Amino acid sequence: MAxxxxxxxxxxxxxxxxxxxxxxxxxHAKGTLYRGTFTATPEAQRLCRAPHLDGSPVPTLIRFSNxxxxxxxxxxxxxxxxxxxxxxxxDGSTTDVSAQTARLFVSSxxxxxxxxxxxxxxxxxxxxxxxxxxxxxPRVLGALPVLRAANRIPASYxxxxxxxxxxxxxxxADGGARFVRYHLSPAAGEQFLSASAGLARGRExxxxxxxxxxxxxPARFEFRVQIGGPKDSTVDPSAPWARGEFTTVGALDITGLxxxxxxxxxxxxxxxxxxxxxxxxxxxxxxxxxxxxxxxSVKLRTGVDRGPAAPPA
Ligand code: HEM
Numbered sequence: 001m002a003x004x005x006x007x008x009x010x011x012x013x014x015x016x017x018x019x020x021x022x023x024x025x026x027x028h029a030k031g032t033l034y035r036g037t038f039t040a041t042p043e044a045q046r047l048c049r050a051p052h053l054d055g056s057p058v059p060t061l062i063r064f065s066n067x068x069x070x071x072x073x074x075x076x077x078x079x080x081x082x083x084x085x086x087x088x089x090x091d092g093s094t095t096d097v098s099a100q101t102a103r104l105f106v107s108s109x110x111x112x113x114x115x116x117x118x119x120x121x122x123x124x125x126x127x128x129x130x131x132x133x134x135x136x137x138p139r140v141l142g143a144l145p146v147l148r149a150a151n152r153i154p155a156s157y158x159x160x161x162x163x164x165x166x167x168x169x170x171x172x173a174d175g176g177a178r179f180v181r182y183h184l185s186p187a188a189g190e191q192f193l194s195a196s197a198g199l200a201r202g203r204e205x206x207x208x209x210x211x212x213x214x215x216x217x218p219a220r221f222e223f224r225v226q227i228g229g230p231k232d233s234t235v236d237p238s239a240p241w242a243r244g245e246f247t248t249v250g251a252l253d254i255t256g257l258x259x260x261x262x263x264x265x266x267x268x269x270x271x272x273x274x275x276x277x278x279x280x281x282x283x284x285x286x287x288x289x290x291x292x293x294x295x296x297s298v299k300l301r302t303g304v305d306r307g308p309a310a311p312p313a
Pocket of ligand 1: 010024025026027028031063064081083084098100105109110163164166237268270286289290293297298301
């Protein structure tokens with residue numbers, strides 16, 4: 001039944017696939033934190049009044065990750081990768097962008113995603129479960145090429161494009177508004193490895209490669225927004241947008257490893273619901289559910305209830 005799964009159901013389904021291990025993020029368990037600087041373009045300010053888009057350089061914290069819930073996952077195997085960005089605003093508060101390599105989400109609802117996780121549970125019956133899932137979710141069949149592309153092995157965390165998937169409403173200084181979807185595009189262009197080349201790389205090659213790359217120069221990503229047209233869905237992250245209007249709203253330069261965060265009791269959560277003045281979450285049910293699922297994951301990995309520290313769903 002639509003709308004019936006709980007964050008605990010999601011964690012249980014993730015655990016069934018080998019994720020949700022105590023002490024680690026339930027998904028995207030293996031990742032590395034970096035520091036960077038974001039500078040918005042003048043177009044950003046025209047589209048949105050949010051303080052980090054006013055053109056002054058903004059300190060950022062970035063986490064690159066493997067999507068799997070297995071903290072010991074080899075880097076050189078197929079799988080979705082994540083890029084999450086936390087911008088520090090002038091008043092010391094933060095706002096987050098959370099993106100991954102899939103151009104579209106597999107489902108329009110949390111229920112669909114949890115059903116997929118349940119179907120993916122390893123075991124002898126897995127192929128039958130997956131066939132039954134595809135038979136009852138025929139739209140996923142159409143999305144298979146998108147999902148295959150999302151699972152390619154990048155040559156570097158800095159040579160793959162990441163997508164925010166959900167729609168956010170950007171409000172400008174005059175109160176004008178539009179819905180946008182986020183894309184983080186590598187200035188180095190996209191580059192991937194074959195399955196055999198991926199397996200030949202070391203377990204941690206994505207972090208090692210990026211660290212080496214940053215010794216020479218910062219790694220740049222363009223922050224681009226896709227502006228939705230009247231027929232584009234603002235609530236379904238599995239539906240492509242027909243309107244191809246893209247605007248570059250800033251450049252994010254990754255400068256080096258972060259050495260400060262996630263030591264001792266420090267907790268870092270990248271939550272797409274953590275917005276700021278000028279940015280409003282859409283009514284996408286997957287977006288709203290994520291915040292609650294991330295709180296359940298934080299409880300699992302740190303023992304801490306986010307409570308009021310979590311953005312309101
Ligand atoms: C119902 C749908 C989803 C569920 C249940 C889910 C679940 C999770 C969980 C439990 C975590 C670990 C959170 C933490 O401990 O901080 C996580 C991390 C993450 N998820 Fe999702 N997720 C969903 C959809 C998405 C979507 C649509 C995107 C992409 C736009 C996404 C991108 C990420 C990224 C990038 C991370 C890693 C964040 C970090 O590095 O800290 N997720 N997800």
